[in-house]
Amino acid sequence: MNHPQPDRPRSLRMDPRDNVAIVVNAGGLREGAQLEGGLTLTEPVPEAHKFALNDLPQGAPIIRYGVTIGYATRAIQRGSWVHEGLITLPEAPALDSLPLATETPKPQPPLEGYTFQGYRNPDGTAGTKNILAISTTVQCVSSSVEYAIRRIKAELLPRYPNVDDVVAITHNYGCGVAINAPGAEIPIRTLGNLALNPNLGGEPLVVSLGCEKMQPSRMLPASKLPVLREESYVMRFQDEEYRGFGDIIAAIMQMAEKRLDRLNQRRRVTCPASDLVVGLQCGGSDAFSGATANPAVGFASDLLVRAGATVMFSEVTEVRDAIDLLTARAADESVARELVRQMHWYDAYLGRGDADRSANPTPGNKEGGLANIVEKSLGSIAKAGTSAITGVFGPGERVTKKGLIFAATPASDFICGTLQLAASMNMHIFTTGRGTPYGLAMAPVIKVASRTELAQRWPDLIDLDAGRIATGHATIEEIGWELFRMVLEVASGNQQTWADHWGLHNDFALFNPAPVT
Amino acid sequence: MNHPQPDRPRSLRMDPRDNVAIVVNAGGLREGAQLEGGLTLTEPVPEAHKFALNDLPQGAPIIRYGVTIGYATRAIQRGSWVHEGLITLPEAPALDSLPLATETPKPQPPLEGYTFQGYRNPDGTAGTKNILAISTTVQCVSSSVEYAIRRIKAELLPRYPNVDDVVAITHNYGCGVAINAPGAEIPIRTLGNLALNPNLGGEPLVVSLGCEKMQPSRMLPASKLPVLREESYVMRFQDEEYRGFGDIIAAIMQMAEKRLDRLNQRRRVTCPASDLVVGLQCGGSDAFSGATANPAVGFASDLLVRAGATVMFSEVTEVRDAIDLLTARAADESVARELVRQMHWYDAYLGRGDADRSANPTPGNKEGGLANIVEKSLGSIAKAGTSAITGVFGPGERVTKKGLIFAATPASDFICGTLQLAASMNMHIFTTGRGTPYGLAMAPVIKVASRTELAQRWPDLIDLDAGRIATGHATIEEIGWELFRMVLEVASGNQQTWADHWGLHNDFALFNPAPVT
Numbered sequence A, B: 001m002n003h004p005q006p007d008r009p010r011s012l013r014m015d016p017r018d019n020v021a022i023v024v025n026a027g028g029l030r031e032g033a034q035l036e037g038g039l040t041l042t043e044p045v046p047e048a049h050k051f052a053l054n055d056l057p058q059g060a061p062i063i064r065y066g067v068t069i070g071y072a073t074r075a076i077q078r079g080s081w082v083h084e085g086l087i088t089l090p091e092a093p094a095l096d097s098l099p100l101a102t103e104t105p106k107p108q109p110p111l112e113g114y115t116f117q118g119y120r121n122p123d124g125t126a127g128t129k130n131i132l133a134i135s136t137t138v139q140c141v142s143s144s145v146e147y148a149i150r151r152i153k154a155e156l157l158p159r160y161p162n163v164d165d166v167v168a169i170t171h172n173y174g175c176g177v178a179i180n181a182p183g184a185e186i187p188i189r190t191l192g193n194l195a196l197n198p199n200l201g202g203e204p205l206v207v208s209l210g211c212e213k214m215q216p217s218r219m220l221p222a223s224k225l226p227v228l229r230e231e232s233y234v235m236r237f238q239d240e241e242y243r244g245f246g247d248i249i250a251a252i253m254q255m256a257e258k259r260l261d262r263l264n265q266r267r268r269v270t271c272p273a274s275d276l277v278v279g280l281q282c283g284g285s286d287a288f289s290g291a292t293a294n295p296a297v298g299f300a301s302d303l304l305v306r307a308g309a310t311v312m313f314s315e316v317t318e319v320r321d322a323i324d325l326l327t328a329r330a331a332d333e334s335v336a337r338e339l340v341r342q343m344h345w346y347d348a349y350l351g352r353g354d355a356d357r358s359a360n361p362t363p364g365n366k367e368g369g370l371a372n373i374v375e376k377s378l379g380s381i382a383k384a385g386t387s388a389i390t391g392v393f394g395p396g397e398r399v400t401k402k403g404l405i406f407a408a409t410p411a412s413d414f415i416c417g418t419l420q421l422a423a424s425m426n427m428h429i430f431t432t433g434r435g436t437p438y439g440l441a442m443a444p445v446i447k448v449a450s451r452t453e454l455a456q457r458w459p460d461l462i463d464l465d466a467g468r469i470a471t472g473h474a475t476i477e478e479i480g481w482e483l484f485r486m487v488l489e490v491a492s493g494n495q496q497t498w499a500d501h502w503g504l505h506n507d508f509a510l511f512n513p514a515p516v517t
């Protein structure tokens, strides 16, 4: 590892074909700054923003990651700032003429012998935490279940030291919704599959009001797990045996205690890295996300895939504009076609609501140097590494394959995280450029910063500084390996993430494309 | 008040024109049961379900509340059970030929001299509670703000005994949403107006991440309140002055303490009843809701309107099928036309999502005896009493008129409650037949049971038993006056609701008709 001087003008170019690079230095660079290779900036360029490596005539393609991210709206001089206003937005790739599995990557050599200490579940999956969750079928019971959980944590949990946490799966679904409308299957299966997340030990407990539209048997049929056929797992507020709130809370606590007792008997055992189901996501991205954090995550993703794990990437709206690169990388044509089907579904969903493609990236993304959704997509896809895509799953579906998976979700951070948990995620990697205190109760979240400035400003929120790639203090490979090892340590309970340290655990956020009533 | 024998077969007919009545007795009535007026049941009829008062030929209208709720699918004998399967669903009233202000009720005599002890706000409104709320512009900061509030409650609130509570206005909006799509104005104005609710003392505090789509100035422009132009009301996580999570939390706590200090200096003063903004809602309805609780609330609603208050009813999907009765009752044609416009908007919203009208009522409603949405609508509208409708407001708009207002919202309980809070509700009346532990942090919720059995089974959740109307222990007028007096007592802080006693306060639930991205 070399230690370059921090003040030297530095830039990052992602691919030899690129005709732009980004400025690395905090605070940006002044007019006249001399970059590697003898290039001189003709005007000030903000940090993380692009400048031209050559003279670009009007209409010339702007190339980053070896891909055209748009066209020059006017002639751009070598060394000048290539800002959002100078780049046209290309059309999204048409979905009817995409390359299907035309460039499927060859499998990389397997990585043997990597393990973590996890909780083995009856269904063969493994947990990285040992959590009791209480599911709810309807919003009406949310605050009561939260009341019960406050009491469980105060009165019961101290007696069950091997149980990590008690979590309420609350939401605004279950009644007052068009439950038979197209799309309603998404929130329903999401809630059912959340209860089956590997970090919950196969011990679902469902609290129902009684008169709601989404009945417990619809959300989580007993056929889903052997234990559900043997033991009552549903508590209904409106059952006539409960005389008042005291009785209701006592009943929930009693059912919770049975499960706490069994969960408490579990111990961590050695599990192969192939038991990991790692969800990848980004939020609050900047131009460094796609240059430092996401490529490093991509390297770790390849390592995880080589170790036999499941790695999920998601966020339809952030991959849509580079979907041609993904369909080409599919393991086979049927996987590619399923990718296309998910893009079609989402195009139609956005079209029904008259949503505007240019709404993503956010103002913050743009201020951070991302010109448009194409550039953001390329940076986002960098998280997925270079493996073949072996499977595609719809929003809220449980992922049942190993390898690199596309789990279709919105990009909205907590909706994506909730859907990845339903997909059976037991470890989460989250990259951020602008910075966010993101965290989830059900799985550990490793937050990777794209810039050293952010990692240093938020030392008690950011778990890994990938900004060292930009400053030359580390390579993509080095950070990738560091992250891979951190995943195993966190999954084993040997290292705590900052989100878990502070208890920063957002509520679940459902994706419900159907109307409320 | 008379005290009839509990075991005598009893029934309720709502209007002299009705050809059905409902069974009142708990557990229903047996075949052969003899009812008042010499009618004999020809088969068992469940509690709250309808039976025929006359022989009804096939195709005959089934009349309840003096209104046709459907037609007999086959001949029905006098004294037999008129269940859901025997009633066709009539078409929803067409929106292009409704009576507009054709039967505007005359104003009833004013009720003078009724007051409550409330908190006077700078903008002229009055609070029934004295709450510090912390608004958020984006989901990313929710769990951090909740962390800050736990510390504020533990470390600061004990020193400010006149402040009732500290509440986080969290949500899943702000980023990852199509913020310029049609309908996006609804969640945005909802969040802005929530911060202006009269129970929050005009002291908004907004926590922002920094890079989110919905910037603080869009959610709550400083022009909304004089105080916002004088003092900083926005805290941004990503501001460079904050070094880590500790700094961020300290900054939120410091801004909170300034507001706690000012709120703590407030005292309750005598306010006229006309300062009340009472939101009406029902949830978990049964056939008794429309026969006991809702008519009693309707009577109280008329009293409140006579006392000069604002009374809001809502729940578009529950009034849609009886909208002709409401447009006729509008104070003038422009109010009636605005009602029609809101119905049109919602019809289109449901149509875009292919939602099925028969999805409401819920299975629980039907089991409780409500045959269809028409019958449910008539029972729901009973809450609105008999006054003229003086104003109509869209979802999340701030209500600025006195009298009986239709505030258009979905029927989904917490979405409706959240929108009514945004509309400036400072008191909430919630009727329930099947039973729900509904509660909100921002305004007191009086829960009215439609049945004595529920009120007795849940004595520590139900605030008022309107079931006494069915059993003959009280009249609609008596319960209506009791509720009116209870509203004044609760608004004055002299009586605590059960929801407040247990702290059953659901999270806010936004209505976002636009897509997520």
Ligand SMILES: [Ca+2]
Pocket: A282, A283, A284, A285, A411, A412, A413
């Ligand atoms: Ca994002």
Ligand SMILES: [Ca+2]
Pocket: A281, A282, A283, A315, A411, A412, A413, A416
């Ligand atoms: Ca995201």
Ligand SMILES: [Ca+2]
Pocket: A507, B507
């Ligand atoms: Ca919550």
Ligand SMILES: [Ca+2]
Pocket: B282, B283, B284, B285, B411, B412, B413
């Ligand atoms: Ca309802």
Ligand SMILES: [Ca+2]
Pocket: B281, B282, B283, B315, B411, B412, B413, B416
């Ligand atoms: Ca409702």
